[in-house]
Structures are given as structure tokens and as C-alpha cells.
Amino acid sequence: MTSTDPRMSTPEPGLWARVQARSIEQLHIRLESLVVLIGLAALMAVLSPFFLSVSNFLNILLATSTIGVLAIAATFVLSSGGLDLSLGSVLGLSGVVGAAVAVKLGAPMPIAVLATVGAGALAGLVNGLIITRAYVPAFIVTLGMLGIARGLALVISDGRVIYGLPNAMVYLGQGRPFGIPMPVIIFVVTAIIMHIVLAYTRYGRHTLAIGDNENAARTAGINVDFHRLTLYTLSGGLAGLAGLLFATRINSGDPTAGITYELTAITAAIIGGTNLFGGRGSILGTMIGALIMGVLQNGLNLLAVQSYYQQMAIGAVLILAVFIDQFQVRKESRV
Amino acid sequence: MTLLNVTGIDKSFGPVHVLHGVGFTVDPGEVVGLVGDNGAGKSTLMKIVTGMYSADAGDVALEGNSILGLTPGDRRALGIEMIYQDLALARQQDVAANIFLGREPVRSVFGMKFVDRKAMKREAQSMIDRLGAKLPAINRPVGSFSGGQQQSVAIARALTFNPKVVIMDEPTAALAVREVQGVLDLIRQLRDEGIGVILISHRLNDVLSVTDRIVVLHHGRAAANLTTAQTNMAEVVAAIVGGSDMADAAAHEARG
Numbered sequence: 001m002t003s004t005d006p007r008m009s010t011p012e013p014g015l016w017a018r019v020q021a022r023s024i025e026q027l028h029i030r031l032e033s034l035v036v037l038i039g040l041a042a043l044m045a046v047l048s049p050f051f052l053s054v055s056n057f058l059n060i061l062l063a064t065s066t067i068g069v070l071a072i073a074a075t076f077v078l079s080s081g082g083l084d085l086s087l088g089s090v091l092g093l094s095g096v097v098g099a100a101v102a103v104k105l106g107a108p109m110p111i112a113v114l115a116t117v118g119a120g121a122l123a124g125l126v127n128g129l130i131i132t133r134a135y136v137p138a139f140i141v142t143l144g145m146l147g148i149a150r151g152l153a154l155v156i157s158d159g160r161v162i163y164g165l166p167n168a169m170v171y172l173g174q175g176r177p178f179g180i181p182m183p184v185i186i187f188v189v190t191a192i193i194m195h196i197v198l199a200y201t202r203y204g205r206h207t208l209a210i211g212d213n214e215n216a217a218r219t220a221g222i223n224v225d226f227h228r229l230t231l232y233t234l235s236g237g238l239a240g241l242a243g244l245l246f247a248t249r250i251n252s253g254d255p256t257a258g259i260t261y262e263l264t265a266i267t268a269a270i271i272g273g274t275n276l277f278g279g280r281g282s283i284l285g286t287m288i289g290a291l292i293m294g295v296l297q298n299g300l301n302l303l304a305v306q307s308y309y310q311q312m313a314i315g316a317v318l319i320l321a322v323f324i325d326q327f328q329v330r331k332e333s334r335v
Numbered sequence: 336m337t338l339l340n341v342t343g344i345d346k347s348f349g350p351v352h353v354l355h356g357v358g359f360t361v362d363p364g365e366v367v368g369l370v371g372d373n374g375a376g377k378s379t380l381m382k383i384v385t386g387m388y389s390a391d392a393g394d395v396a397l398e399g400n401s402i403l404g405l406t407p408g409d410r411r412a413l414g415i416e417m418i419y420q421d422l423a424l425a426r427q428q429d430v431a432a433n434i435f436l437g438r439e440p441v442r443s444v445f446g447m448k449f450v451d452r453k454a455m456k457r458e459a460q461s462m463i464d465r466l467g468a469k470l471p472a473i474n475r476p477v478g479s480f481s482g483g484q485q486q487s488v489a490i491a492r493a494l495t496f497n498p499k500v501v502i503m504d505e506p507t508a509a510l511a512v513r514e515v516q517g518v519l520d521l522i523r524q525l526r527d528e529g530i531g532v533i534l535i536s537h538r539l540n541d542v543l544s545v546t547d548r549i550v551v552l553h554h555g556r557a558a559a560n561l562t563t564a565q566t567n568m569a570e571v572v573a574a575i576v577g578g579s580d581m582a583d584a585a586a587h588e589a590r591g
Contacts, residue, residue: 025474200449202439205428209436212425219387219423220437221408279427 016179028199028282030273032324037292044299049301058181063293064114065187066091066242066249066258070265071272072194073238075286076231078269079198081211081278082138084235086145087242088261092254093149094120094243099162099253102169109168116247117240123149124236128229153255157193164251173248183245189246190241195283207231211278267314269301271321293315336398338363338531339415339500344393346379347498353379356393357557359550361500361531366522368542368563369535371552377535380552381502384533385417386410397499408437418506422489426478430470431459433477434492442450462491463553466521483514490521501525502533507541519545539571553577 018030033157044051070087077084098116101107105114123145130141175182198204210217210224218224242261247253272289274281293314339361346354354376361367369377372472382388384395385408395403402410407497424433432439435455441448460473468487470480486506493501503522507515522545525532536542542549543563551574552557 021474168359196449200452202441202448202450205432205439205450206437209425209428209432210429215421216423216425216436219385219407219419221406221411221415222437223406223408228373275427279425 005177018161023184027284028195028289029285030325030328032328033271033273033288033292033321036321037288037295040292040295040299044295044302048299056298056302058184060291060294060298061184061187062181063298066245067192067261067264067268067293068187069238069242069245069288070258070261070292071268071286072191073235073242074262074265074269075105075272075281075283076194076198076238077138077208077235078266078274078276079211079278079281080207080231081201081214082131082228082229082231083142083260084124084127084232084239085139085142086123086149086262087235087239087265088258089146089149089153090120090123090236090239091243091246091258091261092256093123093153093156094240095257096153096157096162096167096253096255098244099165099247100156102165103253104160109166112166112169113172113244116244117237120240120243121233124233124239125229127236127244128232131227131232132225136229150255150259157253157255159255161255163251165248165251165253169248170251171250173245173251178309183249186241186245186261190238191283194238195287198281201320203227208279208281211275211281213279216284246315264293264314267318271318271320273325276322289321336362336363338365338398339383340394340396340399341380342394342396344380344383344395345391346376346383346388347391352499352555354383354390355557357552357555358393359557359560362530363499364526365548366526366532366534366546367424368546368549369533369552370537370539370542370549371558375552375575376555377552378504379390380533381417381504381533384410384500384502385415390578403534409482411437411475411496411559414497415502416493416496416500417502418493418504420504420508422485424477424485424489429476430463430473430488430491431455432551433488434459434462434495435586438460439495458495462495466491466494467517482509485509486510486514486518490518498530500531500533502535505537506534507536507538515541539543539568543568543571551575 023029023031037060048091050056070091073084073087096117097119099110102112127145130136131138152313172182172186198207206217206222206227208220210227243257246257268290269281269286270276270289271292272285272287274286296313296317297310300313337360342358342362344354344357345402357376357380359367371377379388383390386387386405390403393534394401397413397415401415420476424435440454441450456473463470463473466487468484469492470487477485506518510518519541522532534542546563549561549566549571550557551561551571553574556562558577561570
């Protein structure tokens with residue numbers, strides 16, 4: 001084992017490599033994504049005089065908050081080697097359930113909030129049970145749930161938007177304590193907590209290990225099936241939270257809310273450095289990914305670029321991000 | 336006292352009967368070779384010992400206590416470690432994360448438990464140093480290491496938590512000659528420390544040079560239990576192939 005194989009001697013790493021290694025180790029992000037975010041923001045600031053202001057910054061965060069919470073869910077599931085395609089539909093279902101409980105049943109605000117998040121968690125639990133107990137692939141189960149949750153949202157609401165949430169609930173979507181929109185506060189607090197969970201707890205480290213090498217995780221004594229079950233439940237619960245933010249912001253339960261949001265959320269996670277096939281991911285990285293998309297959209301809006309082009313720009317950024325990542329990984333790894 | 340006592344293990348996968356009442360023992364400080372043809376049931380038997388598979392019948396006891404009802408994690412905690420042929424490493428995680436996988440030390444901050452990265456790195460480094468392994472850096476993903484370096488990480492993981500039994504599945508199959516000697520020296524060192532070692536290998540020269548006893552599996556049965564000092568290549572090969580074509584096989588193996 002002690003060998004002087006020349007392949008084992010590594011050259012002294014350069015400054016960029018050392019800073020990169022530190023940022024991955026300490027912050028769990030790749031520097032490229034941060035550089036892209038700052039570069040993009042600088043570009044927008046030069047191009048538009050309206051970009052650089054506190055209120056516009058809060059606008060970007062507000063526009064990012066719903067997708068951002070979904071992207072947190074996507075990061076956990078993807079980095080465990082799984083996939084949740086039902087995020088957008090579960091968001092819609094949760095909003096409708098919350099609105100129905102609050103408006104039609106007249107339940108008090110805490111119960112309606114709990115019902116919204118709980119409906120999402122329940123949908124996620126069903127996903128997790130079928131994936132871990134019946135061994136149906138996550139792609140199929142969550143694709144099925146995409147249809148089931150959307151259909152159920154339409155059934156519960158009879159295909160109509162449920163208007164008129166109580167004021168206490170609307171505050172969660174439209175309130176501005178200290179001038180900061182409530183969805184931004186909820187989003188940022190959720191992101192910080194989930195970043196800590198993924199990066200610094202055994203639960204988070206086991207999530208990455210399962211995504212990296214499921215067999216290794218099993219032999220290490222990790223209860224992989226139960227862990228997966230909790231991950232899909234967490235994912236559903238976060239989709240429920242996103243549904244709460246969405247519904248309270250537009251003051252209604254819309255059964256068509258969140259269509260294709262799962263793809264946007266997965267895009268944000270992957271731009272932020274999450275490995276589509278598991279083993280790598282960080283919430284801070286995903287937040288940078290979500291902000292890159294938010295800044296791009298906001299900047300192009302300010303520049304009055306047609307929204308069709310924005311979709312193209314985000315698609316291009318996704319491919320570019322994965323290209324850069326693959327390039328880096330190839331250079332460093334023997335995979 | 337017997338360290339590990341495996342008795343009467345039966346195992347079927349559907350209609351395929353893989354193990355028929357297999358038993359063997361390992362004493363403290365004893366190196367037992369487990370040999371047999373491909374498909375003889377070696378890996379299945381070891382996975383029953385580590386808890387990855389359940390047994391249809393029979394018992395596995397560590398220091399006199401049955402461990403069949405325990406999970407793989409519980410058995411590891413009791414001191415049964417296995418180094419898998421594919422190494423079972425999480426390739427995108429670093430050395431410390433792999434060594435402590437499933438057993439991460441935690442420290443409490445405001446009642447919440449966080450993984451103690453500093454302690455992990457420190458202890459991982461000291462274990463790597465003790466093995467005399469040379470790794471580019473302890474905070475690099477192990478997927479960026481060479482095969483021998485990855486093997487060092489897998490071995491370090493098995494030895495960090497003071498094991499009682501270490502099972503090695505083809506530990507020398509993918510190694511250079513010099514590295515093979517390192518693994519064999521390590522096995523002798525473990526033996527001297529009173530650890531029981533089970534060595535699965537197709538390289539009969541290695542098995543004959545390092546083991547105290549050799550258990551031969553043939554078609555899912557324990558065909559022979561040989562004392563290494565009183566046997567030879569021909570006898571081992573005969574047991575592996577089950578008597579038929581014995582002379583040919585032994586001659587072939589002797590030619591190397």
C-alpha cells in the first residue's frame with residue numbers, strides 16, 4: 001500500500017483550485033456558480049438603471065421564493081439519487097386543500113396552514129411508500145402523482161379557483177414586516193435551515209451517500225428505504241409550503257397553480273451544482289442557481305425582452321451549467 | 336473461545352438453492368481462507384454474516400451470542416467489518432465521509448446534533464497514516480483516487496472502529512504486486528492483534544501463505560475444512576473442483 005507510484009504525486013494546486021476546494025468544503029458550493037451570479041448581476045446593473053436597487057432586489061427574491069422552496073425539495077431528492085416530478089402538481093393540490101379548509105370549512109388560520117403543508121407531505125408520503133415498498137421507479141411514481149395530484153386539485157375545487165382567504169393567511173403571502181415580503185422571509189429561513197440539515201447533519205450526509213452509492217450506504221448500516229421514505233415526505237411537505245406561499249400571495253387556491261414548476265425547480269438545483277444522478281448537492285448552491293434564474297428573468301424584464309426569449313435563455317443556462325460542471329468533474333475524477 | 340460461529344446456514348434465491356447447511360468457525364487471531372469456484376456461495380455466505388442477506392436456516396453467533404436478528408448496522412457496531420470487492424465507497428464524498436459513513440461523530444449545538452467534521456478529518460488522517468497509505472488529500476472525493484488508494488480508504492474504514500472480525504472479499508484481485516504484499520502484511524498484523532480475519536480469494540498462493548485454516552465451498556456445501564500447515568495446493572484445488580479432473584486442475588494451478 002505504501003507506494004511511490006508516480007501517478008500518486010499530485011502537483012501543487014493553484015490559487016483558484018485551493019479557493020475552490022475551500023469553498024466546496026466550507027460552503028458546499030462551487031465557485032463558478034457564484035461567479036456567474038455576480039457577473040450576471042453586474043451585467044444587468046450596467047444594462048438597466050433600475051436593476052440596482054433594494055426594492056428590485058426584494059422583487060427578485062419575491063419572484064424566486066415559490067420556485068426556491070420547490071428547488072430545495074428538488075435538491076434533497078435529486079442528491080439522494082431520486083426524482084420528484086410531482087412538485088408542481090402537489091403545490092397546486094396543497095394550495096387548493098388549504099383554501100378549501102380555510103374558505104369552505106371556515107377553519108382557523110393555523111389549521112388551514114397545517115392542512116396546506118400536510119396535504120403536500122401526505123402526497124409525498126404516498127410517493128415514498130410506493131417507491132420504497134412496491135419498488136416502482138421514482139420517475140414513474142412521481143409522474144403518476146403529477147397527474148393524480150393535479151386531478152385531485154381540480155376535483156376538490158370543482159375546477160374553479162377558490163377565492164377569499166382569511167386575512168391572517170393572506171398576510172403570509174402579502175405581508176411586509178419591516179418592508180420585507182413575508183414569502184421572502186419564509187423562503188430564506190427555510191433555505192438556511194435546510195442548508196444546515198443537508199450540509200452538517202447525519203441526515204443530510206446520509207442523503208448524499210445514498211445518492212452516491214446506495215449499496216455502500218446499505219452496507220454502512222444506513223436504513224436506505226426508510227431514509228428515502230422521509231425524503232419524499234419532506235419533498236411533498238416543502239411543495240406544500242410552496243403551495244402555501246403561492247396561494248396566500250394570490251389570495252386564492254388555484255387548481256392550475258404550479259404547472260411545470262417541477263422542471264424549473266430541478267433546473268435551479270442543477271444550475272446550482274446538484275448532481276442529477278445523486279451524491280452531490282447543496283442548498284446554498286441551489287439558492288445561487290435559483291437566483292441566477294431570478295436575476296436573468298428580472299433583468300430581461302427590465303430590458304423589456306419578450307418572455308419567450310427568457311425561457312430560451314434559462315434553457316441555455318441549464319445546458320451551459322451542466323457542461324461546465326461535467327468539464328470540471330471529468331478533469332478531477334476518474335469516473 | 337470461538338469468536339465467530341456459523342452453523343447450518345441454508346439459503347435459497349427462489350428455486351436456486353445456494354447454501355446447504357454451511358458451517359465454519361473463526362477464532363480470535365485466526366486467519367480463515369474461504370475459497371471455492373465462482374457461484375460456490377462464498378459471497379452469499381459472507382453477506383449472511385454481515386446481515387445484508389437473511390438466512391433461511393442456521394445461525395451466526397459472535398462470541399456466543401446469536402446476531403442473526405440484527406441489522407447490518409448493529410453487526411458493524413458489534414465489530415463485524417467487511418471490505419467488499421467493489422470497495423463500496425461513495426465516490427463523490429471525501430475520505431473522512433467514507434471512513435465514517437453511517438457512524439459520523441456528532442456534537443451538540445443548542446440541543447441539535449451536527450456532524451463533527453473536525454474530529455472526522457483528524458481521526459481519518461491518523462488512520463490513513465497508521466496504514467502508511469499515501470493519499471493526495473484527505474478532503475478530496477475518493478473517486479479521484481487510484482484503485483490502490485481507494486482500497487486504502489476501504490481498509491481504513493474497516494479498521495477505524497476496532498473490529499473483531501474482518502472479512503476481505505478479493506482484496507488483492509485488482510492490486511499491483513507490491514500492493515498485494517502490503518495487504519498480506521496487513522492481514523498478519525490484524526492476526527497478531529487478535530482480530531479474526533476471513534479472506535476470500537481466488538489467488539490460492541496468497542491464501543496458502545497467509546491463512547491458518549482454509550474452508551472450501553463446493554456447490555453451496557462446506558466441502559473441506561483444511562489446516563493450512565498440513566495441506567497443499569493439490570488438496571485445496573481438489574476440494575474446490577470436487578474431485579473430478581483433480582489431477583489436471585492441480586497440475587495447472589502448480590504451473591501457476
